[in-house]
Amino acid sequence: MTAYVIEQKDQLGSVKMMGDLTAVLVPELQAALKDLLSKGARELEFDLASTAMLDSSGMGLLIAAANSLSRSGGKLQSMRLTTRLNVSGPVE
Helix, strand or coil, X not given: CCCEXXXXXXXXXXXXXXXXXXXCCHHHHXXXXXXXXXXXXXXXXXXXXXXXXECHHHHHHHHHHHHHHHHCCCEECCCCHHHCCCXXXXXX
16 A cells, blocks of 8 residues: 555645655655656645654655755645644743
């Protein structure tokens, strides 16, 4: 079973995760994202609704994708990770 589905419509690429985004999957997904960008995608959208585990390698992939897109004038669309993670303000 494939762990993700990638689609592209014009300059918008979408990645629907079908499971966890961890170090095991990152190299394969990274190559697929590079291919997507080489085909003209300038915006990426990740659907993490079915993702229960996101490790540091997965976070690194998301950050690297955002950096690559910003260098070419594109962007990573908001994933609203703060609604899925326990994020708080500064500690006083």
